[in-house]
Amino acid sequence: MVNPSLLIGVPLALAFSIPLFGLISKKIEKYIPIAALLINVVISLTLIPQVLKKPVVVFIGGWNPPFCINLVVGPLGIFLAILISGIGLLVSIYAVSYIKEEPTEKYHILFLLLMVGAIGIVLTGDIFNLFVFFEILCISSYALVAYNKDKEGTEAAMKYLIQGSIGSSFILIGIALLYGGFGTLNMAHIASKITSADPTFLFITLAFFITGFGIEAAIFPLNAWLPDAHSSAPSSISAILSCIAIKTGVYGVARMIFTMFNAGSILTFIAFLGLLTLLIGEMSAFRQDDIKRLLAYSSIGQIGLIVFALGIATSLGVFGALFQIVSHALAKALLFLAAGYMIYRVGSKSITSLNGIGKKMPLTSFAFAIGSFSLIGLPPFAGFISKFSIIYAAIQVKKPIFLAFIAVALIATVIEAGYFFRIVQNLYFKEGKKLEKVTETSGFILIPLIILTISIIAIGIHPQFITGLLKEAANELLERAGYIGWVLGGT
């Protein structure tokens, strides 16, 4: 059995060695992230059978917990690691020919380190280690948002940096309070001691953690940075930020609420916040003319839906949230990558300038259409199953307030359908001006689009590929006694 610490160790070693490879030849640097993420995907896939039997707990340094840092590779961890590595692999293939602005070797170093940070967040079992990997993710994304060095990029990076840094400080305050209260930093150890503490103390510490992780996850009052950052970054980075970085924020919130603090009482409030985020995100997206800003607001809306599903907290609800994470990640990556190349060819970001591209760039427009249909939730695609599970789980709760929530969620879906259909109609049925230089995309860019389209359709038709793993992952989140037992009990 392969040691899961290779999932973090190998990409980190390759990222440090990119400047050394650059001394030999400048052309190799573009392919190193592809190699590293391919190794990660292979290792994670080989670990799945082992993890489904009994989760792998790796002790770093060989000491026994709780005196060491440990990695907990459970079903949730391995599922998120595969998702992150897979989407990272596809986006890095896209970036081989998309990133042309200097200095390209630094882009690939920062990109690979962003992936390392994200994988570290989902695999670790120690709370300060979570903070360190969270900082790795955040700082590389601040630098990557400013990659184009133009006026909007630097302004967006500035806003993102200020708000993200305040969030990280709040997380550190929470860690300080937890250490002061319990004397240990191991998540399972804290989870086992949590019942012996004062409820006010726990509530305030949880509030600090949710605010800190919520800034990265873009939950309602804390998401002012997201539209600017996601629309001004290079398109491959927008895809990674929308599909991976904000999901790790949601993972942080979920870990805190479910596993560590066992805070069942605030779940309704979390569901309400999620719904508010969904409504505001979709309504703001409707009014946009800039396509990347529209996709960014749509991301805010979908995160609201995921948080709402987590707030339902039944087994089907959490399963729906995890499925929505998968379908949103695939669809949004597809949309950002396709839109990015269309913008590059046409030269402007406004929706009206993309009129009529459907005839000149047929594959890209088709990919965009498939992505948007999946995001709305139309039947043969992955988005339908996730939205259906979430709504069905909300119906099963049998509290009247959840019926009101479902009505709001359906209204938001209708708004979403409104603007996405308008774009697809523009692509195919309107006449465009000045489209002479627009040709079809090159090989490196087409491969990720094709693979993403095929996976959306495949998961939509035959979801049994991933439902087994997702059900186990949902159980891991909801049953904290199991988590504590893996780390502390079974040494």
Add this chain to the structure above:
Amino acid sequence: MNLIYNWMYYIASGGLILIGLYIVLVKTNLIKIIIGLHFVNTGVNILLICIGYIRGRTAPIFSKPGINPTNVVDPVPQALVLTAIVIGVAVLALALSIVIKVYEHNKTLNVSRIKGLKW
């Protein structure tokens, strides 16, 4: 008097964090906002170190013969603060470089006048 003597370090760190947050929320000069971020970082570091202190004990380095394991402070928060200080420095360096670029593009450091990206 005894109350202040017991809690003065916590009051200091909490005060630094609140002052830093006030600067970030209210001031409009970008450099002042970054200094405010640094205040918050420093306040949190001091909070972490305070939690590890045990009265009447000394540093956990066993190089002199008089120091035995019941006589030293908690080493774990010191390790956490080492990491947190370095992370703070890294964010500060990156923030300053982005501010340099923002100034080049906008010719002003006033946040309320840098509004390239609208609603």
Add this chain to the structure above:
Amino acid sequence: MRRIISITVLGIIAVGFILTFSQIPFGKDKIDVANYYIKKGIEETGAVNIVTSVVLNYRGFDTLGEVTVLFIAAVGLGVVLFVEKKVQKNVSNDKDKSKRASLILRTGSHLLFPLILLFGAYVFVHGHLTPGGGFQGGAVIASGFLLMYLAFPRQSIDKKSFSVVESLGGLIFVGIGLLGLVFSGYFLTNFLPKGIPNTVFSAGIIPIIYIAVGLKIGFELTAIIDDLLGRSR
């Protein structure tokens, strides 16, 4: 209006602080984890400085993350402050009339620079015996280079060789971790002999990692200073 909202938010946070800090007694003993490190620290790791053994042995993964964060900051600065080559040549031709630094600074820096480097190296080589370590020693080394920049503003370091040393430093750290994986099945184990405590050649892999980290941090901070200064050249 903005002030009123800010002060209310700060008031709420202050109340939160008061409620939680009162639960954490100041100056009391903490429970098992810290006591385990203190009691078993020397015999399990061989380092006399318990903070170093916590930073590099028990929680070495965090230190690896921290080294990565500083690497990201240095690379990020290189990205954001990147200037094209032809723009750089035009700028440097115009500024040859800048004033030279004073005589005291120039002579003093010739004397002080090797001493500062020596002190920085002392701090990180003895990281497991005295307070200090890789990060502190690296910062001292970078301050030595800053002194040279102040004294001779028109000279600069060779960026390529510095970036090679940075990458090698990081690679050595991760490489030792992976070697630990090969030798004893756990990432970042201490697989070298522990030696006699309180001597320089003790504590297994700790001095090696700290030397690599110290040099890496020193050159990285110098590269950051060079990037920031490069705007005014």
